[in-house]
Amino acid sequence: MPATTPFQINRFPVPEIKDLPEDIRNRILAVQEKSGFVPNVFLVLAYRPEEFRAFFAYHDALMEKKGNLTKAEREMIVVVTSNANQCQYCVVAHGAILRIRAKNPLIADQVAVNYRKADITPRQEAMLDFAMKVSAQAYAVGDQDFEVLRTHGFDMDDVWDIAGIAAFFGLSNRMANVTSMRPNDEFYSLGRS
Amino acid sequence: MPATTPFQINRFPVPEIKDLPEDIRNRILAVQEKSGFVPNVFLVLAYRPEEFRAFFAYHDALMEKKGNLTKAEREMIVVVTSNANQCQYCVVAHGAILRIRAKNPLIADQVAVNYRKADITPRQEAMLDFAMKVSAQAYAVGDQDFEVLRTHGFDMDDVWDIAGIAAFFGLSNRMANVTSMRPNDEFYSLGRS
Amino acid sequence: MPATTPFQINRFPVPEIKDLPEDIRNRILAVQEKSGFVPNVFLVLAYRPEEFRAFFAYHDALMEKKGNLTKAEREMIVVVTSNANQCQYCVVAHGAILRIRAKNPLIADQVAVNYRKADITPRQEAMLDFAMKVSAQAYAVGDQDFEVLRTHGFDMDDVWDIAGIAAFFGLSNRMANVTSMRPNDEFYSLGRS
Amino acid sequence: MPATTPFQINRFPVPEIKDLPEDIRNRILAVQEKSGFVPNVFLVLAYRPEEFRAFFAYHDALMEKKGNLTKAEREMIVVVTSNANQCQYCVVAHGAILRIRAKNPLIADQVAVNYRKADITPRQEAMLDFAMKVSAQAYAVGDQDFEVLRTHGFDMDDVWDIAGIAAFFGLSNRMANVTSMRPNDEFYSLGRS
Amino acid sequence: MPATTPFQINRFPVPEIKDLPEDIRNRILAVQEKSGFVPNVFLVLAYRPEEFRAFFAYHDALMEKKGNLTKAEREMIVVVTSNANQCQYCVVAHGAILRIRAKNPLIADQVAVNYRKADITPRQEAMLDFAMKVSAQAYAVGDQDFEVLRTHGFDMDDVWDIAGIAAFFGLSNRMANVTSMRPNDEFYSLGRS
């Protein structure tokens, strides 16, 4: 049984866009203009404006940042760790973004289920091995992990980026699962043709 | 790194269709005629004709059988347990079949990641709870599980069906992961529009 | 509390041998003639004739097949993975067969509890390490596993055999646990003297 | 072997306070003035100013927010989930804060190791059960969890707070473990007398 | 590969019986006289006389003690928890003792693999559920466990006995696995006819 009805996008009250603080309303209207719809994560988190601002500032710092990881690679990290955490919203929404970023309609479903069998490079597989270790057993991360990543050409800033993305979406996965955040129907087919 | 190159569909030799025993060749040609392509599972398993015959006989006995479970429900069991087992082939291929059987472009991705958040009925959620228990800790299945299923209207034959499907695709998941069976590109977009 | 009474061999109805389809009845009578009793797995699965035929065809394709694995080695795989899956029927019944095949009254109990401490060769230990990986985390099987097996003299067909046996008995373990299939009393003492 | 030497507080470069952006420098100087020392989390995260700002904005939104959870209860959530995640920095630093907030020199060590044996109320134990579920298996959070929390007097905003704190410190735990963030010596004895 | 050769009973030096302290020598000679052979646990642990004395004093205090648990029930606890811990020595040796105590040639193999399917009473199943919880997650033992046991007629002393036996053999299992303690061949067939 869905924890939400077709008319609900999560368990918590959803504010009206018009009633939101101006900065949050503007961000939401901007994403709506660009995407053609408002991803539900914006509406669900807007229930808590301060957390909304921190969440998206953190998101942008990690996902819009310059660096050696491509935008598609960042999305791969999100999709892989989110499926391990069984987060429906993040796998569906970021799967769509990954397909678009990578211009590849297959890659998101491949990495979501088992990245070891996906059409990715050995460097990307090492990146995802590390992201999964951060997600599932960060306590055991040690010198050896840093050395493996270095042999694949990652520098210390790349390591921070991988870890940061895996850690941040771990937070996102948990909030999406607790709120029963529903992926917008639009995400499922984006980037598939 | 993919264990297979774009020209490979798995780690093992793939026989030519024309060289296969007649019954196997006929089954493959029939599915090709119906689907427009040959799902790779047929070509990979044809390497072992006797196992091929037993595999598809078992498959048909469980998936084509009459009973109270709809065909879409049977596919839900496959998709849910296969994602837990991280079987790329089964999630992608049976996700396509589920979308078609359920006439619902969203349902496969929903149940694959977290069936507890999917647009399904309480009866279907109980079915999937049990399927996951069979898949992950069958040793602990007991009277209480049978009673929960009965309160949702399942009879003993339904229980056998759920268990059989979860158990059979556990076999399938393991063979697909060991062989690195590659899902056909066609599956990803089937049933999405 | 046993889920079955002394007069029951599982939770589901058990057909009369005389009422079974001829091919199934003949197989059961043949095993009875050879063994002196009818192993309960035949009677339990006969409740579903089509699944019965597929199950034993699959079983024979893997266990009666020619190849580099000895019959005793195939039974070791069954016993080790079945104890990890807590399947009483398979450990007890195939433990008996292993003792007979290996002409060794100790080996079945040794490998069931901890094959790392059993009187087996390093090659057999590598075989069982791989069988356990297929059983418990097939998603992570990769190039490295194939290389370890090759250094122990296994070829690709042997790898398929090991994986197939572990995967097939994973199915069998789950059905035995869900049905509460009871091992025949005869199995416990077979091959012990 | 410590991944850091006595002169290092983590694996990454630590910026000079004087070289930091003004807002970050001011926040650090303010906490130094209040506490008498600069907790290392400020110096480690200052390596990434944008993430620093988002991190502490998120932290304050959850930990300084008004609501039904006391400040001590919020710290209990941090200490319990951080020990499960084996995060040395968070257990030591927030253990100190918990002792101070609760005016209880024993409570931090009690809940860190096993909150089920700590001097807390049944309501607090239910809060921590839920925080641990969010931390370890958020995918399974469902109606039943919300009902248990309601019977203990928690409203929906309290549930969001508990989940948010567990999720946010899950992020923090992962970054502290990857960076090998070292707890300041001062934390160990704070609030013990 | 066995960690021990046929001539070794464990990884550590084995003292000559004649060189042992008198009390230890006497205990060993007494068990040899009674059983017809010296169980290897006596010879392996005799390498450390003080630990030997403490070990068997603890053993006797729990296993020879008067109380509501029968001797067969105490052995059931040993066999069930030892198989979960994959301790070959304890499953084989105490399986033999259980068959003798229970005058039942089937019971040891039944409970070792899956006690939920064994010919035991509901009271015994509750006892073994609790023993497994003590063995695998004692940190979560709470009021509810005590209440379940009470409804099955166990008093507080029985609870201590169950916990003590599970805990003590957890120690024994770990020492047997680290030393690679080999079960004597005699144990395998004892009590089977």
Place this chain on the structure above:
Amino acid sequence: MPATTPFQINRFPVPEIKDLPEDIRNRILAVQEKSGFVPNVFLVLAYRPEEFRAFFAYHDALMEKKGNLTKAEREMIVVVTSNANQCQYCVVAHGAILRIRAKNPLIADQVAVNYRKADITPRQEAMLDFAMKVSAQAYAVGDQDFEVLRTHGFDMDDVWDIAGIAAFFGLSNRMANVTSMRPNDEFYSLGRS
């Protein structure tokens, strides 16, 4: 909710010191004289005099024994494995002893939460890796573990000592959790200045 009230030190009856057998009473009075208080483990286990004697004989044989492990190193093993087992009594009590033995107020909290991040030597980290393997998966201990320990300078007697301490405190952890043994308030601050 604490399973014990402020006036209780565990779930079971606590004997009066004056009513205890003389040897037990003397041991308790001696520790009281030396420490200034009676650690609760003495009072809780005195409920069962024979087990008390065996427990402390075993304890002394492992912890007071001569050998290459320092007393502080032995306590590190206790603290690390006890936190993994979530045993409040042992982490708090032996954390105090570790601080005193090591003359280091930080070390106990460091190793309890994550010994990989503690101020210890590589040799000590290898010791704790092995202790954790004994505690959590002794069944998999094999030749490779012995070789790693040897490269760090441990001899076979040291290995036995590490294993014995991890195994013995596994017993202690389970009894403390089942009895809800309460650490004395005195332990929390010992050795911190």
